[in-house]
Amino acid sequence: MNIRLNIIFLIIIAIIVTLLSRIYFLSIKSNTYYEELSKNNYINRVNKIPIRGIIEDRNGEKLAINEMGFSVLVKPHLSSYKNKEQLEKTIDLIVKNLPQYEKDKLIKEYKKNDSSYNHDFIQIIDFVPYEEFFSKYTILASEDDIKIESSSKRYYPQKEVASHIIGYVGKASKYDILNNSLSSYNGIIGKNGLEKYYNSKLQGEMGYKDVKVNALNQEIEILNEKEASIDNNIKITLDINLQRYIQELFTGKSGAIVVMDARNGELLAAASFPEFDNNIFARGISVKEWNEMRNDFNHPFTNKIINGLYPPGSVIKMGVGLSFLENGIKENFTVNCSGSLPIGNRNFRCWKSTGHGTVNFRKAISESCDDFFYKGSLKIGINKISHTLDKLGFGQQTGVDQINEFVGVNPNKEWKEKKYNQPWYVGETVITSIGQGNMLVTPLQIARYTSYIATGKLPKPHFYKANYEEPKELDIPSSYLDIMRKGMYDVSYAPKGTASRHIRSKVTIASKTGTAQVVSIPQSEKVRMKESELKYFERSHAWITTYAPFENPQYVVTVIEEHGGHGGEAAGDIASKIYDKLYDLGYISIPEQTK
Structure with missing residues (x-):
């Protein structure tokens, strides 16, 4: 009997608790919900x-x-x-x-x-x-x-x-x-x-x-x-008047130009050619316009400043030279360039078929002697070269405030093993030392590295001050940089400098030219065809990277003209005119004694 009564009491208690819980929910808990629902019926958020x-x-x-x-x-x-x-x-x-x-x-x-x-x-x-x-x-x-x-x-x-x-x-x-x-x-x-x-x-x-x-x-x-x-x-840091002037200089050409303050990374101009009118996207691009741009072999959609990947050719030679010095090659190192270097079944030729004779660091930069870098690279190997170039910003993003920046390729043994599952060959070291082979860079990477050569600090390129970072100091002795700087001065002003016939400016410009091959030259070809004799899309890309004034580095100008041929000839005059414009606009100050 007691058990039955206990069960009845428990049932009654459970019913009471359930009813009280429901009353609480309806009178208090749900009030907030329905109050909010009610508000939505008479309060509009505009x-x-x-x-x-x-x-x-x-x-x-x-x-x-x-x-x-x-x-x-x-x-x-x-x-x-x-x-x-x-x-x-x-x-x-x-x-x-x-x-x-x-x-x-x-x-x-x-x-x-x-x-x-x-x-x-x-x-x-x-x-x-x-x-x-x-x-x-x-x-x-x-x-x-x-x-x-x-x-x-x-x-x-x-x-x-x-x-x-x-x-x-x-x-x-x-x-x-x-x-x-x-x-x-x-x-x-x-x-x-x-x-x-x-x-x-x-x-x-x-x-x-x-x-x-x-x-x-x-x-x-x-x-x-x-x-x-x-x-x-x-x-932003762009000067649109300078940018417009550069666009006029580059009319009808394809490539990219970067003008950067070497001291802090501010970008005064950065142009990728050919350009296009952004208003066609703001108003809605037509199918005809889309197809014309998409099928253009000069790739107007590509921002070549950060997404154009090119072999750097000889503009990489200062970085390779710094690696030689960092890794035990003495400052008085010389080679005898006879015009070619046989390795195995292949003959690695210098661009000057008759050779440069006795070449030291300064002359190797000034006259762009390939044989000097061939022989130096064999002494230290690809991994050490790659390590120095990594410090100089190659194979990584510069951090510029643009989307989808490419990193390029800074090759070494590990890279090739991962990518191709193949060993590295000595011939690849030689060809990489002059900026060919698997190495790929962006114009902005070259401009940034040139800033380091000029000032001894590696800046972060930027268009907006919110993206500024203090330039980085690297553990490369200034005496090594001085050798590269003197070689770059000679490129512009020594009698046999590769840009000496094309650099003409109000300011003193240090430069380095580069001719990056698009197609390889067969070993059977004894005398290389002139660039003008090649089909347009088989011609080499023309590089020049520069800083000025030489005595007090302030700005870097890097130019790449796609399929432009030789760097000095194609780009030297353009770089000179840009520096003159910088001077005219008041950006460059020159000490009285050097005017």
């Missing part, structure tokens, strides 16, 4: 979308701005059968005043976004320029079923100048929106260049306005408000 920040050059000239205009929206719930005529009438009025738009497409856009749950006006035209729309404003804005809002569209006033660096915005994809919620409101996001790298800064932060509304969705009271951010602009 988002305030920030205007995208502008991009300016170092002197305040505009590189990316917002063109002002209007968007057109239509009242919701007009797509039902009974409102069909009203919708048609409304769209007809819009098309009559804006004949560039097609009625069927506007109706389709409207229906795609209309639903019984949506009480907001539906945007069917995202942007009409101010000057095109202003005369139509009164007509359309007076209609109850039409709403006109201010809108903006990205515009690049410099057009193709510095297009790879500035980048462009485009319509936000579903993937973009997943990773950046603000892009779902403004509909755009940075797709390339600085527009993408600094998208978070440029797009700003959303504002909002919480508004109490009645059953008809009419505004009664503003409850809370936060303004969208306005501190979205960035001023």
Whole structure:
């Protein structure tokens, strides 16, 4: 009996606890939920979308701005059968005043976004320029079923100048929106260049306005408000006047040019050729335009400053020379260059078939003697050369504020084993020592390494001060650097210097030329064909990398002309004119005694 009573009492207690729990949930716990739900019925949050920040050059000239205009929206719930005529009438009025738009497409856009749950006006035209729309404003804005809002569209006033660096915005994809919620409101996001790298800064932060509304969705009271951010602009290190001048110099050519402050890594100009007008992406590129650019053998889409991978040719020789000195080869090391070096079944030729005679470090740089580097490389091996070049920034990103920077290839035994599962051969050491074979670099890597040769510090290239880092000191003795600097001076001014006939400037320029082969030369060819006799796409790439003034290094200019032939001849004059422009613009100061 007692057991039965205990069971009954337990059942009664369980029922009481259940009822009390339910009462608590309905009266207290769920109150918060339903209160929030209720608020959603009478409080609307109106988002305030920030205007995208502008991009300016170092002197305040505009590189990316917002063109002002209007968007057109239509009242919701007009797509039902009974409102069909009203919708048609409304769209007809819009098309009559804006004949560039097609009625069927506007109706389709409207229906795609209309639903019984949506009480907001539906945007069917995202942007009409101010000057095109202003005369139509009164007509359309007076209609109850039409709403006109201010809108903006990205515009690049410099057009193709510095297009790879500035980048462009485009319509936000579903993937973009997943990773950046603000892009779902403004509909755009940075797709390339600085527009993408600094998208978070440029797009700003959303504002909002919480508004109490009645059953008809009419505004009664503003409850809370936060303004969208306005501190979205960035001023970069480019000088667009210098960039424009460089573009004129390089008309009709393909390649890249970098102008960098050797002391801190600021990029005054960085051009990849051919360029393209970023506005075609902001307004929407046509299929014809896309196919023309995609099929261009000169690759206008590629930002060759950071994504162009080239054999460096002889411009790498200062780095290889530093490796010789770091690894026990004495400063007075000389070789007798007879024009070729036989190894196994192959004859490794110097570019000068008659040879350079007795060559030391300074002469090897000045006259670009290949045999000097062949023989030095055999003394220390590829791994030690690769180690020094790694310190100088090869085979790694420079850290510049651009997206998807390539690292290039700084080959060694381990690299080849991993990539090809093959051993390293001595002939590969020899060919790598003159910047051929598997070695690949970007123009920006060469400019950065040249800055180190000039100043003894390795800077981080950058376009925006937020990306600045203090230049790094490396453990390479300054006496070694002095040898390379003197050799680079002789390249420009010694009688047999490889650029001596082409360097002509108001400032004293230290330089190094390079001719990077695109196709190999058969061993059977005794006399090499002239570059001008080769087919265009078989001609060597022409390099020159420089710094100036020699007495007080301030700036680096690196030029690569694709299929340009010999470096000094193709690029020496261009580099000279850039330094003259830097002088004329007031960037370079020259001590009185050297003017």
